[in-house]
Amino acid sequence: MFTKIAALLTALSAIGMAQAHGVIASPPRRQPGSAFQSACGLQMYQVVSSDQYGNQQGAEQNINSETTAACTLYLCRGMQFADNSGNxxxxxxxxxxxxxxxxxxxxxxxxxxxxxxxxxxxxxxxxxxxxxxxxxxxxxxxxxxxxxxxxxxxxxxxxxxxxxxxxxxxxxxxxxxxxxxxxxxxxx
Incomplete structure (x- = not known):
């Protein structure tokens, strides 16, 4: 139990330190949503949706067994059109x-x-x-x-x-x- 709590705190700490950098503020940019989560996995979805300003290399560190070929990180940082068709x-x-x-x-x-x-x-x-x-x-x-x-x-x-x-x-x-x-x- 202690190990799981320590791992969670370490992960949350890393997410907090990663905040910042840059994005298009307008016009409306692609955002992560359920299609992104399906393509890239829950872990990457949580990291990217908590810090859309993050860098490409940080996203790549979250590639895992849930990540599919549809997660094209070097195209719009993996953001999917299906999540953004209204924009x-x-x-x-x-x-x-x-x-x-x-x-x-x-x-x-x-x-x-x-x-x-x-x-x-x-x-x-x-x-x-x-x-x-x-x-x-x-x-x-x-x-x-x-x-x-x-x-x-x-x-x-x-x-x-x-x-x-x-x-x-x-x-x-x-x-x-x-x-x-x-x-x-x-x-x-």
């Missing part, structure tokens, strides 16, 4: 889309925003916004790194079906080996 945005070619990023703990790195085809997990447009000195710890974070706009390119019908495409914000803090990402579902 699909519609954008037209040439439309300017304001993006807001919430950074809770800066780490020097690079960041970009691209359009990703979710069936192939490949960039089909972009980067639409690129930050070479992203969220640096050596100076104040410029406003244009947390509030900016992207222009939606013509995608030739590639994103006409909901769930097929996402706007993906990707931040790689290589000096500390941590990667962050958020996705916004949209159609065109």
């Amino acid at each position: 699909v945005q519609h954008y037209t070619a040439g439309q300017s889309v304001p993006i807001s990023i919430d950074i809770r703990a800066p780490h020097t790195g690079v960041a970009n925003v691209s359009i990703v085809d979710t069936t192939t997990n490949s960039v089909i447009a972009g980067p639409l916004y690129n930050i070479l000195d992203a969220y640096s710890t050596s100076h104040t974070i410029p406003a244009n790194q947390t509030s900016f706009s992207i222009t939606i390119p013509s995608l030739g019908g590639a994103c006409s079906t909901a769930g097929k495409c996402v706007i993906q914000w990707w931040w790689d803090a290589r000096p500390i080996d941590q990667t962050y990402m958020s996705c916004v579902d949209f159609t065109q």
